[in-house]
Amino acid sequence: MADIDPAIMEIVGEIDYDPDELRKRYAYERDVRLRPDKNQQYVETKAEFSHYIDDPYAEPLERDPLNDHTEVAIIGGGIGGLLIGARLRQAGFDDIRIIEKGGDLGGVWYWNRYPGLRCDTESYIYIPMIEEVDSMPTEKYSRGAEIQSNLLKIARRFDLYKNACLQTVVTGLEWDDAASRWTIRTDRGDAMTAQYVVMANGQLSKPKLPGIPGIDTFKGHTFHTSRWDYDYTGGDYLGNLTRLQDKNVGVIGTGATGVQAIPELAKWAKQLNVFQRTPAAVDVRANRPTDPQWASSLEPGWQDRRSDNFNKVSSGIMQDEDLVSDGFSELGRFADPTASWVAAVIGRELTPEEGAFISQTLDDKKMNEIRARIDATVTDKATAEALKPWHRRYCKRPLFSDEYLPAFNRPNVRLVDTAGKGVQRITETGAVVDGVEYPLDCLIFATGFEVGTEFTRRAGYDVVGRDGIELRQYWKDGMKTFQGMFTRGFPNCILVNFGQNAAANSFSFILDEQAKHVAHTLSEVRKRGGTTVEPSQQAVDDYVAEIKPLSFSQSAFWEQCTPSYFNGEGANENPHGFFANVHPAGGVAFYGMLAEWRNAANLDGLEVR
Numbered sequence: 001m002a003d004i005d006p007a008i009m010e011i012v013g014e015i016d017y018d019p020d021e022l023r024k025r026y027a028y029e030r031d032v033r034l035r036p037d038k039n040q041q042y043v044e045t046k047a048e049f050s051h052y053i054d055d056p057y058a059e060p061l062e063r064d065p066l067n068d069h070t071e072v073a074i075i076g077g078g079i080g081g082l083l084i085g086a087r088l089r090q091a092g093f094d095d096i097r098i099i100e101k102g103g104d105l106g107g108v109w110y111w112n113r114y115p116g117l118r119c120d121t122e123s124y125i126y127i128p129m130i131e132e133v134d135s136m137p138t139e140k141y142s143r144g145a146e147i148q149s150n151l152l153k154i155a156r157r158f159d160l161y162k163n164a165c166l167q168t169v170v171t172g173l174e175w176d177d178a179a180s181r182w183t184i185r186t187d188r189g190d191a192m193t194a195q196y197v198v199m200a201n202g203q204l205s206k207p208k209l210p211g212i213p214g215i216d217t218f219k220g221h222t223f224h225t226s227r228w229d230y231d232y233t234g235g236d237y238l239g240n241l242t243r244l245q246d247k248n249v250g251v252i253g254t255g256a257t258g259v260q261a262i263p264e265l266a267k268w269a270k271q272l273n274v275f276q277r278t279p280a281a282v283d284v285r286a287n288r289p290t291d292p293q294w295a296s297s298l299e300p301g302w303q304d305r306r307s308d309n310f311n312k313v314s315s316g317i318m319q320d321e322d323l324v325s326d327g328f329s330e331l332g333r334f335a336d337p338t339a340s341w342v343a344a345v346i347g348r349e350l351t352p353e354e355g356a357f358i359s360q361t362l363d364d365k366k367m368n369e370i371r372a373r374i375d376a377t378v379t380d381k382a383t384a385e386a387l388k389p390w391h392r393r394y395c396k397r398p399l400f401s402d403e404y405l406p407a408f409n410r411p412n413v414r415l416v417d418t419a420g421k422g423v424q425r426i427t428e429t430g431a432v433v434d435g436v437e438y439p440l441d442c443l444i445f446a447t448g449f450e451v452g453t454e455f456t457r458r459a460g461y462d463v464v465g466r467d468g469i470e471l472r473q474y475w476k477d478g479m480k481t482f483q484g485m486f487t488r489g490f491p492n493c494i495l496v497n498f499g500q501n502a503a504a505n506s507f508s509f510i511l512d513e514q515a516k517h518v519a520h521t522l523s524e525v526r527k528r529g530g531t532t533v534e535p536s537q538q539a540v541d542d543y544v545a546e547i548k549p550l551s552f553s554q555s556a557f558w559e560q561c562t563p564s565y566f567n568g569e570g571a572n573e574n575p576h577g578f579f580a581n582v583h584p585a586g587g588v589a590f591y592g593m594l595a596e597w598r599n600a601a602n603l604d605g606l607e608v609r
């Protein structure tokens with residue numbers, strides 16, 4: 001440490017651990033988890049596995065096929081679709097249709113109803129349009145049901161049920177150049193048309209299953225967490241899973257979902273077996289009820305200001321105040337632009353080595369804290385040791401819970417650690433790890449959602465643009481867009497998603513910025529009397545060049561990470577990977593650039609006809 005500036009050492013504090021030993025441990029834990037089949041290890045929820053994604057919540061619905069016309073069709077009625085609908089309504093668009101697979105609107109918050117579900121990002125910023133619908137979350141981190149009810153308030157406030165098609169799965173889109181419109185085909189035999197189509201079918205929306213040998217042989221009860229079977233477990237999102245009191249339950253998956261569902265399962269199952277492949281890095285949640293005095297003191301525009309402050313703080317951009325002040329805000333201290341807040345403190349620019357040193361050291365210390373919390377909470381020493389994560393904080397989605405670790409102190413909860421290998425085999429009657437079979441009545445998959453496959457595979461439909469060009473084919477080597485939203489050859493088709501744009505810690509912020517972009521663009525096309533809009537070839541080429549070289553060069557960080565969907569299960573070269581196409585500007589600058597583009601009101605880069 002001799003040649004590190006003392007001002008920097010003051011910021012990072014005492015180094016009371018061996019960084020080299022820690023690095024070696026991280027590398028070892030990564031290596032035991034790397035698999036040659038990488039992203040191919042997962043089983044797609046189709047064919048004999050398609051029942052895992054049936055809608056357990058909706059009543060059967062019969063209706064005649066539609067072949068009518070709408071000005072704007074929005075595929076997906078989740079947060080993205082609802083915000084697009086709302087922003088379009090605000091911009092004066094009446095003729096809107098949301099097409100949604102589920103039995104109601106809400107998207108991820110419709111599907112996910114597992115017990116213990118809450119938002120991970122603070123509800124005051126995560127739940128969109130709180131001010132517009134005159135609502136206020138009851139807690140800092142709302143339950144899923146409260147989030148869903150707020151989303152449905154947006155739907156009602158902006159009249160988005162009108163003309164909506166629920167329980168309808170889009171199977172294909174085709175551009176009709178002569179008529180300047182899209183034909184939308186669905187699983188209900190619809191052949192409706194729309195001038196514009198917005199694809200808001202979600203990012204983590206297709207459940208995935210682990211490719212464990214024998215997974216199709218299990219004869220007990222089984223389901224994926226995003227289709228929770230309360231008929232089987234009893235209870236509801238508040239818990240009370242009384243029908244599990246005489247059951248041996250197994251859960252596979254200890255990510256964001258597992259960490260929330262496991263404490264509830266632990267309370268009710270006769271025996272809960274948690275099959276762990278990679279330990280979860282779980283920091284303090286510190287949820288609390290909303291203070292009514294604080295809520296009534298808020299001035300109009302507070303939600304946008306809070307969100308803006310959070311985005312800056314959580315990406316390391318120095319602010320006078322940290323309004324949200326939680327675990328995600330704290331991550332800004334070792335996020336990529338760490339240098340900017342440190343530079344503000346020490347009064348000079350940092351060298352890249354200094355930036356990396358600060359980022360790494362603060363990260364190490366946070367992870368040491370997370371590991372120490374496990375020792376302090378989990379009474380059985382072997383269990384505590386096995387629960388410790390050995391990777392950098394951002395290698396996986398950061399997790400927060402105050403209930404997860406104490407669950408392992410219950411006598412009916414068993415951690416079945418697989419030493420990074422995962423469950424070896426599933427049999428008719430249980431799961432096998434290290435040659436030992438754990439008998440199970442019920443096996444729950446908290447194994448997450450498909451990432452890193454082609455957009456059209458996850459969406460479940462192909463898009464055929466001008467001259468018969470297929471999106472599947474056009475993006476086979478990776479996305480090619482302008483602003484992550486517009487694609488050459490696919491006029492009037494806009495993508496709202498996390499793809500070729502920038503990351504931010506609140507996903508609903510990204511979706512709202514994109515929704516504003518859609519509303520602005522369609523309004524400007526209208527003003528110009530146009531009927532079609534698409535990006536110029538030059539605009540796409542320039543945009544793709546901005547993204548590609550930089551995003552792939554960030555792989556130094558991801559390569560040393562334990563595998564996850566963040567780094568393509570250790571294969572960062574995947575052009576469809578979660579972060580493969582991220583814009584290098586970072587969330588704050590990127591969405592600022594989009595806002596400036598809208599302010600200029602010249603649709604620069606788009607061709608209107």
Ligand code: N01
Nearest residue numbers: 118119120210253254255256257277278397422423447448
């Ligand atoms: O899924 P995941 P998730 N044997 O992919 C394990 C959002 N979200 O549903 O780490 C054994 O994170 C796998 O193990 P490993 C959020 O963006 C948000 O939890 O790969 N285990 C992992 O533990 C989140 O990131 C919220 O070694 C196997 C788990 O399955 C995303 O959704 C709540 C295995 C999958 O974890 C997905 O979260 C919930 C095998 N063969 C979700 N294969 C909130 O904001 C896989 N695993 C509240």
